[in-house]
Amino acid sequence: MTISFELPERIAQELPMIEAVAENIMRPESRALDEREHERPNTFINMMWPVVRDQQKRALDKLAARAEGGEAQKRSGPGINNLRMTLTVEMLSWGDVGQYLCLPMSLLAGAAIEAVGTPEQKERFLRRFAEGDDPVWGAMAMTEPGAGSDTSAIRTTATLDPGTNEWVLNGEKIFCTNGKLALDESNGIVVVWATVDRSAGRAGMKPFVVEAGTPGVTVEKVEIKHGIRASDTASIVLKDARIPYDNILGSAEVVRPDKRSTQGFKGAMATFDASRPLIAASAIGVGRAALEFVKAELAEAGIEIPYNTPYHELSAIQADVLEMEMQLKAAWLLTLRAASLLDHGERNSLEASMAKTKAGKAVTWITQKAVEILGPMGYSREWLVEKWMRDAKINDIYEGTGQINTLIVARRILGYSSKELR
């Protein structure tokens, strides 16, 4: 091994194509989709579906082949999947975060199924993302009105009906990204977190796959939001919703905390290790869009950003832009590291939370600064900068707020458990 910042060639070759999508498909629709909240970004979706579908097919076929061949086909050397996804998300978010979130993919649902699902479950739930003419979405529903950062407070229940061997789900989920696309607008799936035993706390929390068309599952409302308006954020009500026993992901057994096992929950947390760098990357994509815009406008006005000038020779704007640029770079490098560690088969939860914390905070600031620097132009809805500021902010909130990710970093560096540092 050696320290290197060289992008794998395959990724470097793909990036210009993704950039073309971001620039030619996403950007032209960006403003209109923001103004007409809840309108589906069909140009982007229809363009991406065949591409994403075929990729998902290859991945699924490989997964199936591996399941048959046992462990034998384990790849040697580091992979590039996480890095590739990170760069893709960064580029698509440079195009438009709201649209990017509508990528017809299994996303977080897929991550959970891949992490703890059986081969049969993978085939049954994920095949739909790999075939057909119509796009399909996956979603993940953890958050509830009374359970945000404190996921252990969820109240949605799953009760086994021994007569029919079905789980019966009851409860309300809110803020579910793509909940409507998954349940109402496609033959999608939502991974719903519910408790099989409230007295067992985290050990009782289990993920269940709920398919579109399940009776008793309704999308009650779609939120109207500050930003990412092209992305649906749904409330889902589960009322005696019956799903097959085999839709539970991982074991149904509740291992009590006193036995020091929270396996199911840990499975969910492991998917964050992969998803948090992507949220960070998404933040960085918008941040870069704003920064590039500011620099282009300044250049037009004859103001260049110097990279060799001492403090006292910089104007306030130049100093601000330099600060934006280095904050963005710092966040980006932390993100690359978090993604690359996973590709090297190493644990990355500390690094993933570092990247997410830094990127969420840095890009919130960068985009807010961009609006300020650009004056009336920054604030105007004629341009996209004010939208980028609104879009950027979500990255400091979902997948663990900045505070929650800081807490995770703090626990790790201090060697504290979640009991010792709350």
Added chain:
Amino acid sequence: MISFTPTDEQTMLIDTIRRYSANDVRPVAHEADECGDLPDVLLRTGWEIGILPGSIPESMGGFGEEASAVTGVLAYEELAYGDLALALRLMSPALAAIPLVLDGTDEQRDHLLPLFLDETPPRVTAAIVEPGMFFSPGRPRTTAARQNGHYVLNGAKAAVPLAEGAEWLLVYAWNDGENRVDAFIVQGDAEGVQVGARDKLMGVRALPTYPVTLNGVCVGADCRLGGEAGIQFSRLMARSQVALAAMAVGVMRAALDYAIDYAKEREQFGAAIATKQAIAFMLAECAIEVDATRLMVWEAAWKLDQGQDASKEAYLAKRYADKAALMVADSAVQTLGGHGYIREHPVERWLRNARGFASFDGLAMV
């Protein structure tokens, strides 16, 4: 392929320096700061690690492959983790050696590089900084004028490490005839070179630095580093910026480690202060900044080693490090409260040292 793992040789070097920093440097760092000097034996042991000879290529008589900036920054972080003054002082010969390796003519290298392969460090240094708050490294006020096949140097330099008794110094000056920055090899005892009284600094007190004035100092044309081609100033600046930023990372990491240990020990209101979010979050933010700064340093150093123009990355890394180092060192003092303000604890020294980075230009080189 993107990777964040050093080579085996680099890891060995890091381990060696880490042991040196922990066992040799740390125990004497406080006293060194108080009395403004470092024990000779400490410098000798440090020199024996062979960091500088390791970055002089074999083809030039050293034992390295190339002057790797990545290896350099890894080493400098560990040295500065031990003590910043020690790191700057131990590596001050690099201020002259690295520019020689990179930009020197064959003759200059043959003649001068062997000095750096001795068992004891040579007393050579470089003069970059100038007095006053409007100094700009790329536009020094010190001038070099060509006259009858010689260069005549005039100007004032500041904060020159180990200038007193230096065998020779590399003096950066504005080459009037060519409108560019050049570096000149100037003998310490040359006529017109005057070393003033030792500086009194807020931090790095064990690093002796001096003002140096050049009054019509005349040097041969062969003393211009790189001969007629001169130096690649922006590359040297970049290497200096990453070197200093790497040392900043060392200081930051030292301060953070100390604060973490302390916060877990110190109890108030019936619990370790680290169990309070106000403290824990401050430390978590510091940890993020340490890693972020290091990655910026590594990226710039890697780019330099690829032979690419890294001036932008190096500049951003240095600016970032200047701020981050102060933030982390300040948080460390804050974590210790009143005890952090007392000189018995190293965090107050690290805060003084960290504040220096913003005014350190060209004080280190990888």
